[in-house]
Amino acid sequence: MLHKYRKTALIEAEQFDGSIKQITRYKVHIVGPTSWGDTSYFLLPTKEGNMKLNAGDYIATGIDGEHWAIDKDIFERTYKRVD
Secondary structure, three states: OOOOOOOOOOOEEEEOOOOHHHHHHOOOEEEOOOOOOOOOEEEEEEOOEEEEEOOOOEEEEOOOOOEEEEOHHHHHHHOOOOO
């Protein structure tokens, strides 16, 4: 039987803007085009491996200091700012 659960842990998060400051802070990798016509993209190192990251997505930081990417639309539907 399915049950509903609510997250109780607070997280810290900031919207990723592609700036050098954020790239450095989170050790984000910039991956160049793989073929003609492709565009560069970002990879965020996480405990589970690299996650693709787009400008506008959020980088969340958990209670143990781990980071993960959250799609902008999902973040804005799921989280509410408390400070």
